[in-house]
């Protein structure tokens with residue numbers, strides 16, 4: 709384990725210890741980085757820069773490579789989990805039918821960018837790839853619930869369903 713552990717709480721040290729064991733287990737195997745990042749996300753809840761750097765340093769990758777993999781796959785999150793994750797599909801059908809306008813509306817209503825969380829940690833905005841509902845594009849997914857044929861004007865109402873739960 710690197711000297712990063714010296715400045716961490718006991719719980720964080722235990723988490724890095726677990727991650728170190730995972731790295732030992734997967735290092736050198738095919739697809740190892742994805743497996744390790746999955747495990748890291750399980751352990752830490754998300755993939756902050758420090759964790760990406762730890763993985764890079766201990767697996768012989770550059771931090772920029774680990775960061776690009778972390779941000780490429782929609783199942784990895786580089787921000788803390790919020791209560792509700794709002795995902796806008798930007799697969800071809802949704803993109804053509806105005807998925808980008810939905811992102812703009814979300815950013816306007818929530819006051820945050822893609823990959824960011826609201827200060828109350830209630831919502832975060834994400835982009836996702838095709839969720840298999842192309843016939844009813846454009847699609848927004850909140851947690852596990854799929855909203856179809858969404859118009860920008862629908863966004864405030866959709867969000868209101870998740871406020872004050």
Ligand code: FES
Pocket residue numbers: 797798799800801802803837838839840841842843845846847
């Ligand atoms: S492209 Fe959005 S559901 Fe298929």
